[in-house]
Amino acid sequence: MTAYHDLIAFQRETEALALVAGRLGWDQETMMPRGAAHQRAEEIGALETALHRRRTDPRVGEWLAALEGEALDDVARAQVRHIRRGHERATRLPDTLSAELARVTSRAQGIWAEARAADDVAHFMPTLREVVRLKREEAAALAQGGDPYDALLDDYEPGATGAGLAAMFDRMRPRLVELRERVMGAQRAPAPLMGRFETEGQMGLAREIASHFGYDWRHGRLDRSVHPFTSGSGTDVRITTRVDESDPLNCLYSTLHEVGHGTYEQGIDPAYLLTPLGNGVSMGVHESQSRIYENQLGRSRAFCGWLFGRMGEVFGLAGAADAEAFYASVNRVHSGYIRTEADEVHYNLHIMLRFDLERELIAGLLEADDLEEAWNTRFEADFGVAVDKPSNGVLQDVHWSVGLFGYFPTYSLGNVYAGCLHTALRAAVPTLEDDLARGHAESATAWLRETVQRHGGLYQPAELIERACGFAPHEGPLLDYLDTKFGALYGV
Template identity: 65%
Template sequence: MTAYDDLMAYDHDTQALAQIAGRLGWDQETVMPRGAAPQRAEEMAALESVLHARRTDPRVGDWLAALDGVSLDPVAAANVREITRSYERASKVPAKLAATLARVTSAAQGKWADARAGDDYAAFAPVLSEVIDLKREEGAALAAGGDVYDAMLADYEPGTTAADLQGMFGALRPALSELRTAILEQPKPQGVTGAFDEAAQLKLSALLAQTFGYNTDHGRIDKAVHPFSSGSGLDVRITTRTNLHDPFNCFYSTIHEVGHACYEQNIDTDYLLTPLGQGVSMGVHESQSRIYENQIGRSRAFTGWLFGQMRDAFGDFGIDSEEAFCAAVNRVSNGYIRTEADEVQYNLHVLLRFDLERALMAGDLQVGDLEAAWNDRFEADFGYKVDKASNGVLQDVHWSVGLFGYFPTYSLGNVYAGCLHDALRSAVPDLDAQLSVGDTSAATGWLQQNLQRHGGLYEPREVIERASGQVPGPEPLLAYLRAKFSDIYAL
């Protein structure tokens, strides 16, 4: 076992350095001076060079070879599985390419933000072309003759292919479109009215984070253009955003990111700074953020409690009953922004991106044609035209930082959440009674015990199957959405 001990001691430092890289990314999106972007790009490239060298160090290969065929306990076997996966992946990507990608994507993030602010896709297109060329090169190296997009997808959801997702999404899209059409034919629920003080929004947002179990002794809440969660173990940070006339944007962004953060905070501390000390995949991660935000946070029971908190914080805001408030929280209406979309339409936004990024990676769609392709697809799916680039192709940060293969994990996470919600309801039959008084502990405790504490111990599909008792598929999600929105809209 000396080889295993040496391997884990070495990997401990690699994991620590990766956390530092993540903290630099957090800083860049929150408090870094805008003028620091060129230097930050160099810093990120330098750190990525160090990480790449560590991940491809020949000693890692020697230690892994020494362990080949050795009988290991489940935790050790899982650590070796993850280190092997990292070693094999990093060994396929040239060090210079890894550093260049880190440098270019760090700079591209700032250029995306400027282009988004100016609604100017043409200003962003050149650096996006550079990112895509580099990602294609990386994907080809990783695929080694196989499917380039599948190789990218493996970074975020190991064991899943585009063909798997296409089958799953093929079942989702027509069902969601049909439900959307039926809902939009009904009278639209009343929304909130008035202006909502930012400080009061952030105060209630902090209460919601605490209500869902976020530990601020090991985390913090900041503001960002695009809400996100960062870190793992003892330092897990989230961001949110505010909108003067839409407090739900702040509240549900916070709950969503708390779902991510609690997953990381609740992993068994024995796994700290090991390959198992973080969420096993982005699909599983999204299952946590989406079940916190939607099945729990937008439930009729929990919105009844939140209605009282809103009245205490803001007084009269145009809604006078818990029933009307639940309908307002779950209001289905036209909109451009994925992160603000209701549960019925959210996955349609994701499927648009999934199809477009696959076409980009395959070379079937050129960067110069992307904005028009986006706008055409959006109009076909939603029935109205995109009005400006910040509401269309420039709304998400993901492509600027090279996250190709990431978008489909959002919908996969929704599918996983549907399966978990079924099991949660069976395990906690009085869940609504608890949520109606703002007590989420039974729900979050069940998720911690059955999924979150395992970190990377099990493969993604396996951890969902173990927790939910079923093979993941879209049926539970669709059944939940049909029941919920048929009730709200009297379908």
């Protein structure tokens, strides 16, 4: 067992350095002076080089080889599984390819931002072609004869496959399109909130609801950033939100979303600190936590009732006539081009579109030059509206410019997992409805911590959700929840 001991000791330092790299990312988005970007890129580059050297260190390969066939307990086996996966991914990529990917994608993000601002797809096209070419190369190198898209997906969602997700999405899509059409054809049309809600009040209320959902301030903090995000793990997990004085829901529900990510990381068994098990196990499971806090709990009728009253106290107005109108506003279904602004009914349709297109791109069935047309055709079919400009269509998301192929489907998988967990949670915690009506969800966090969060990376994602719910995860609970909730809200 010396090999295991040495491997874990080595890995602890790697994990610590990875946390430092994450902290630099947080600093960049929240605190960094604006003239420091160039220097910061060098700092991050030096740290990433050091991390890459550690991940591909031949000693890791030797320790892993020495552990082949050793009898290990569950925790040790899971630790080794994570380390082996990371080491294999890192060593399968030629150094030249890693370097070229890093160089191209770091430049691509700026070009994508310019193209989006100018609604100019052609400006981005040469870069996108290059990114797609490199990602195909990377996928082939990682797949070693297996499915290339699956090899990319595996980085975000171990155990998931493109074929499995495609089958699930094929089952989901008709029901979502049908629900969307039903709701959009309804007579009712809830109004957005009206009024001005000053920044200090929004941030104060954001902190209050974060506390009510079990976010631990001893191990976290809340700041503002352009795009909300969660950073860190273990005993230092920071979240951000943004403030729009005409739309307090943006701040509050962004906060609840990040509180979901944050409590997950905070809730992992402290024994796993600074080991591979000390992080959320996958993007899909992470998103299940953020979405259940934001949607199934935060946008519930019970919690909205409390929030309506509390906003009246904080701001002197809640922006809606009564609690029922407030609840309808919070859950307003509206046509829109932008994924990040989508309601619960539309959201997964956005993802499926991206999933199908990126899978074809990586498989070589679609070329970058044909992407815009494919996007626009599919969007009109699923959303009933024609895309008016590229910034509302193919150029809207940063993901592909930075090489994140295989990431999008984990958002929907998170929603599906959230649907399953919500069913099990409601059965397990009968007092939850009353808690939410008092503006509290610590009881939900306690159940999620026990069943999901504390395990960190111990189980594979689907196994983890099955253990938590008592049934294998599937799309049914999410679709039933959406049908019931929005059918009632819109009387359809």
